[in-house]
Amino acid sequence: MAAWSVRQFPKSVPKLSKAVLIAGLPGIGNVGKVAVDFLVEELKAEKLYEFFSYSLPHSVFVTEENLVELPSISLFFKKGSGKRPDLLFLAGDVQPIDEESCYSFSDAVLDCFTKLGGAEVITIGGIGLPAVPKKPKVYCTGTSKEVVSSYKRVGIEPSLYGIVGPIIGVTGVMLGLSKRRNIPAVSLLAETFSHPMYLGIKGAREVVTILNDKLSLGINIRELDREIREMESEAADRTRAMDLPKALRGIGKGRSGEDVSYIG
Numbered sequence: 001m002a003a004w005s006v007r008q009f010p011k012s013v014p015k016l017s018k019a020v021l022i023a024g025l026p027g028i029g030n031v032g033k034v035a036v037d038f039l040v041e042e043l044k045a046e047k048l049y050e051f052f053s054y055s056l057p058h059s060v061f062v063t064e065e066n067l068v069e070l071p072s073i074s075l076f077f078k079k080g081s082g083k084r085p086d087l088l089f090l091a092g093d094v095q096p097i098d099e100e101s102c103y104s105f106s107d108a109v110l111d112c113f114t115k116l117g118g119a120e121v122i123t124i125g126g127i128g129l130p131a132v133p134k135k136p137k138v139y140c141t142g143t144s145k146e147v148v149s150s151y152k153r154v155g156i157e158p159s160l161y162g163i164v165g166p167i168i169g170v171t172g173v174m175l176g177l178s179k180r181r182n183i184p185a186v187s188l189l190a191e192t193f194s195h196p197m198y199l200g201i202k203g204a205r206e207v208v209t210i211l212n213d214k215l216s217l218g219i220n221i222r223e224l225d226r227e228i229r230e231m232e233s234e235a236a237d238r239t240r241a242m243d244l245p246k247a248l249r250g251i252g253k254g255r256s257g258e259d260v261s262y263i264g
Contacts, residue, residue: 004108007050016086018119023090025170029192029200032124035207036091045076045089055101057094083216095169106174121178121185125171128194136203142186143179201228
């Protein structure tokens, strides 16, 4: 089994109470990554742990300083305030490269989550569509009817069965392992364009809006909209240059006959 080392950053581990873990790693449309990266930055969350394993992709990133960095996945924390609960965020550059390491990584994160007094897990991902959705829908599934029902509100589609196939990667596996541990957990899946170069910013916005309401995050959605406009402007030229029909991949059939799929 893949071994994961955990590096602690603060001198002492914070005391958390009934913390909520929000996990968003790269996947289709990078919906989860965009959403969690924004939340970490906006809430000024602090890095708590960094996970490392030889099961991460065999590559390095070149930084703005023209130096190299290994890919990383980190756990951040933010103490609660008012109605906002204590929060944990799982963010990173990559996902584990194979099935075994995905399971062992998810277990390692849940071990940390349990030791920190975690109470609920939320994973975020994307549902791939054959075209760019004008207003992405967000679907919810989870480990029990009770926890899913707590997310039934305006903006969340109530039924996911038949819309997607297996939920792949950490987004799905962490949900399944949470159920084995009797940890309440949900996954919020936003519609996005199923193209490898497409960035699902609008889907991420819908998820952040839901979490902002559900968890009383105090996020300024106008600030998110401003960042979205900047990111869309940067991505516009790349999107126009894509040969979209040839680049589409991972498309399946939903119960309604529409082309849909879920990658992770």
